[in-house]
Amino acid sequence: MISSSRFDTMIEYLLIALLAFMPLAFGVVHAWSEEIVIAVVGVMMVCFLLKFLVFGRQKLVWTWAYIPIALFIIVAVLQLIPLPVWLLSIVSPNTVALRTELLGDLPDAETLLESMPITLYSNGTKHDLRLILTVVAVFVVVLNVFRRSDQIKRLLIAIALIGGLVAVITLAQNIFSNGKIYWFISSINSKGYSGPFVNHNNYGQFMNLSIGSALALFIVRLYEVFIGKKVTPMVAFDCLSWRSSKLIWLLPAIMSLGAATVFISLTRGGMIGLITAMAFTTALFASQQSLKRHSWVMVAIVLLAFLCVLYVGFDAVYERLSSLRAFGKAEGGRLQILKDIAAAWTVFPVFGTGLGTHSVVYPMFDRST
Numbered sequence: 001m002i003s004s005s006r007f008d009t010m011i012e013y014l015l016i017a018l019l020a021f022m023p024l025a026f027g028v029v030h031a032w033s034e035e036i037v038i039a040v041v042g043v044m045m046v047c048f049l050l051k052f053l054v055f056g057r058q059k060l061v062w063t064w065a066y067i068p069i070a071l072f073i074i075v076a077v078l079q080l081i082p083l084p085v086w087l088l089s090i091v092s093p094n095t096v097a098l099r100t101e102l103l104g105d106l107p108d109a110e111t112l113l114e115s116m117p118i119t120l121y122s123n124g125t126k127h128d129l130r131l132i133l134t135v136v137a138v139f140v141v142v143l144n145v146f147r148r149s150d151q152i153k154r155l156l157i158a159i160a161l162i163g164g165l166v167a168v169i170t171l172a173q174n175i176f177s178n179g180k181i182y183w184f185i186s187s188i189n190s191k192g193y194s195g196p197f198v199n200h201n202n203y204g205q206f207m208n209l210s211i212g213s214a215l216a217l218f219i220v221r222l223y224e225v226f227i228g229k230k231v232t233p234m235v236a237f238d239c240l241s242w243r244s245s246k247l248i249w250l251l252p253a254i255m256s257l258g259a260a261t262v263f264i265s266l267t268r269g270g271m272i273g274l275i276t277a278m279a280f281t282t283a284l285f286a287s288q289q290s291l292k293r294h295s296w297v298m299v300a301i302v303l304l305a306f307l308c309v310l311y312v313g314f315d316a317v318y319e320r321l322s323s324l325r326a327f328g329k330a331e332g333g334r335l336q337i338l339k340d341i342a343a344a345w346t347v348f349p350v351f352g353t354g355l356g357t358h359s360v361v362y363p364m365f366d367r368s369t
Contacts, residue, residue: 015142021037024166026196027198029198029199038134044141045141073129076125079351085113092348092351120354124357124360156213163214167261177192179192181198197265201267204262336368341362344362
């Protein structure tokens with residue numbers, strides 16, 4: 001008979017494979033990669049449900065996070081359900097007015113306008129809802145399966161190593177650049193600065209999360225190796241020969257390299273997020289007695305990252321950051337976009353225009369040009 005641990009092991013392998021596939025597959029921005037992600041998560045959910053059926057004594061782990069997640073999904077589903085026009089006129093009158101304006105001159109307009117959903121683009125809502133359900137499935141599985149410390153450590157190790165691999169690819173593409181992803185795939189949205197990712201903003205946030213996982217594991221390993229000892233740079237270097245301490249030295253290298261590539265990718269959002277997170281983490285280290293002796297580690301990571309940026313392309317990073325002084329004139333007119341979105345919210349205030357409809361609805365309110 002299959003034991004409960006067999007199901008857990010299978011889920012763990014699938015999750016790690018998924019975490020490795022997604023960044024290497026251009027950040028999952030294409031339909032084929034999305035389908036693979038959905039399929040793998042589906043297999044994970046089958047294993048998870050079989051585990052519950054075979055071992056009925058296990059209970060679903062509760063968290064208050066289920067409530068906002070459930071409410072979000074319910075709203076998205078309600079946006080897809082056709083409602084009688086009289087009811088929708090109460091719920092979202094501007095949706096009715098817009099649909100009537102756009103469809104009123106069609107031959108079968110009377111039939112089309114008898115009932116209508118809240119969403120203004122059903123295909124977009126269905127697409128994004130599928131992705132949301134996929135992410136929620138991963139959340140539920142991880143929350144219920146990864147309960148032991150050894151499982152959590154293995155997951156953190158996997159995320160850190162995957163982040164390190166992607167950072168190495170990114171650094172290599174920047175040093176030996178030909179403007180293509182993996183040196184042979186052209187993209188109008190990427191010049192290879194953000195590694196395998198098409199979108200450099202996606203890269204920045206992915207790497208920030210990878211650095212966070214590496215930092216969490218690093219703190220745990222420091223605690224395990226140096227518990228009861230005063231940690232200084234000299235003591236730390238003395239333990240370099242310990243076999244059990246190899247991971248401790250690999251993790252700062254991953255964090256430093258990852259931080260450097262966030263800047264090299266020229267994502268302003270990623271840079272700001274990284275700087276903010278590092279400032280908060282350093283302050284946390286300094287404020288906690290148990291962590292204060294490890295504060296030098298953050299200084300070392302920043303120094304190594306700065307040296308890497310200095311070697312690869314400091315001028316480009318400086319110019320990118322200096323553009324923040326003219327935020328109102330930034331590419332795409334970010335402040336104007338926020339104002340336009342606020343205007344859209346006043347027209348569709350409660351239920352919006354539907355999940356995944358921004359690209360087709362925003363042009364109605366776009367004043368950036």
